[in-house]
Amino acid sequence: MKLLILGGTAWLGHQTALAAAAEGHQVTCAARGSSGEPPAEASFLRVDRDADDGLAAAAEQHWDAVIDVSRQPGQVRRAVRDLRDAADFYVFVSTGNVYASQREFGQDEDAALLAPLAGDVMADMESYGPAKVACEEAVTGGFGAGARAIIRAGLIGGPGDTSGRSGYWPLRFAQGGSVLVPEAPDQPTQLIDVRDLARWLVQVARKRSAGVFNAVGDTVPFAAHLEAAADAAGEAGAAGEGDAGRGGVPGTAIPVPTRWLRGQGVNEWSGPRSLPLWLEDPDWHGMNARSNVRARSAGLQLRPLRQTLADTLAWEEAAGVERPRGAGLTREEERNLLARLADADPLVPEA
Numbered sequence: 001m002k003l004l005i006l007g008g009t010a011w012l013g014h015q016t017a018l019a020a021a022a023e024g025h026q027v028t029c030a031a032r033g034s035s036g037e038p039p040a041e042a043s044f045l046r047v048d049r050d051a052d053d054g055l056a057a058a059a060e061q062h063w064d065a066v067i068d069v070s071r072q073p074g075q076v077r078r079a080v081r082d083l084r085d086a087a088d089f090y091v092f093v094s095t096g097n098v099y100a101s102q103r104e105f106g107q108d109e110d111a112a113l114l115a116p117l118a119g120d121v122m123a124d125m126e127s128y129g130p131a132k133v134a135c136e137e138a139v140t141g142g143f144g145a146g147a148r149a150i151i152r153a154g155l156i157g158g159p160g161d162t163s164g165r166s167g168y169w170p171l172r173f174a175q176g177g178s179v180l181v182p183e184a185p186d187q188p189t190q191l192i193d194v195r196d197l198a199r200w201l202v203q204v205a206r207k208r209s210a211g212v213f214n215a216v217g218d219t220v221p222f223a224a225h226l227e228a229a230a231d232a233a234g235e236a237g238a239a240g241e242g243d244a245g246r247g248g249v250p251g252t253a254i255p256v257p258t259r260w261l262r263g264q265g266v267n268e269w270s271g272p273r274s275l276p277l278w279l280e281d282p283d284w285h286g287m288n289a290r291s292n293v294r295a296r297s298a299g300l301q302l303r304p305l306r307q308t309l310a311d312t313l314a315w316e317e318a319a320g321v322e323r324p325r326g327a328g329l330t331r332e333e334e335r336n337l338l339a340r341l342a343d344a345d346p347l348v349p350e351a
Contacts, residue, residue: 001020001026001064001065001205002026002062002063003020003026003028003063003064003065003067003202004028004030004058004061004063004065004083005027005028005030005067006030006049006055006066006070007029007030007031007068007069008027008029008030008038008042008044009029009032009033009035009036010035010036010069011160011161012069012153012156012194012198013029013067013069014036015160015194015195015198016201016202017042018039018041019195019198019199019201019202020202021039022041023202023206025202026043027039027042027043028042028044028045028058029042029043030045030046030055031044031046032046032048032049033046045057045058049072049078050072050074050075054078055079055082056082058083058086059082059083059086060086062086062087063086063088064087064088064089064205065087065088065089065090065205066079066087066089066090066091066205067093067202067205068091068139070135071122071128071131071132072120072121072122072135073117073119073121073122073131073134073135073138074119074120074121075120076134076135076139077120077138080138080139080141080142084142084143088208089143089148089149089205089208089210090139090142090147090148090149091148091149091204092135092139092148092149092150093151093153093201094132094150094151094152095128095129095132095153096153096154096216096287097129097132098113098114098129098132098133099112099113099129100112101283101286102283102284102286102287103283103284105188105219105285105286106289106290106291107286107291108214108290109152109211109212109214113133114130114133115130116130116133116136117130117133117134118134145210145211147210148210149205149209149212149213150211151197151201151204151295152213152214152215152216153215154190154191154217154287154288155189155191155277155288156192156193156197157192157194157308157312158308158311158312159194159195159311159315160194160315161315163270163326163327164270164276164328165270165276165277166276166308166309167313167315168276168325168327168328169225169226169229169276169309170229170230170232170310170312170313170316171233171316171317171321172229172328173229173230173233173250173251173253174232174233174236174237174250174251174317175251175321175331176250176251177251179252179334180254180256180329180338180341181253181254181275182222182258182280183257184222184258184278185222185223186222186223187278187279187280187288188219188220188221188285188288188289189219189220189222189225189277189288190216190218190220190287190290191217191220191225192215192302193217193302193303195303196300196302196303197215200301204298204299207299209298209299211298212294213294213295213298214290214291214292216290217302218292218305219288219290222278225305226253228305228306230251231306232309232310232313233313234249234250235310236310236313237249237250254338256337258278258280260341264337264340266329266337270327273329274327274328274329275329276327
């Protein structure tokens, strides 16, 4: 293919460009370049998608397919306008946040959506879902259902995940000791490896697999996710790799009632002073329990969760264990919480 990636310098776009180049495709990344450099194997076209004529140079060429990861409706509307006569197929990476309800388990791509954002600019994350709905509508309206794929990605993890959501747990178990975990064993988690998603995006573009797809991992209970993280840490330790070199013995999970955690100011999901992936409100549990049957039928292949977590652990340790992260507790925060817990319950071990 002659493939145009609108982006290609940040995490998912960069991985997609790498995957496409590895298959021998002619890849061009069109971006400002402020998020980083494209892969060496790809060409780079510097563009400003906020400018009305920002994609003029790209529109002068013919493309077998376009892959777009934007969240700004104005950018997507202009891209569709300028590229619909220049490209044969359009792959738009959307999100599960477009769905009107995040409560139900097993919902597929036909579930109701939020109302689209009317404007061209997503001003804040509160508008993220509606903005992506507007982007989807622009792509379908411009290219038609037969010449586009809408890929609604779930939580993406793997090497390079600076959010900390996929790296916190394997790294924490690798560090050993008592590991504070929320007592929510049955809460669903659902993680897709960025490398699996990137490779499949290229496949969808190559095969022109028109449709709407939930690109999500398999649903795994929180307890099983933590077990996989501990196993990944133990395997790394047994191999004597990085900070996990403790004879293969990972940390010990200390389940803590979620009500107590809330009372101590511990946050859910991500951000400062948080326990990643924890979502107490059942109205959000369906977000991590969506159906991926349609995507799997269209060729999406998922590696085992333990492999993703092991590879993310290796990346975390190489990137620097002490660096700030976008999710999780600091070691000091966790030690203080465990000490308070031990004061309340003498049977609870301290850090």
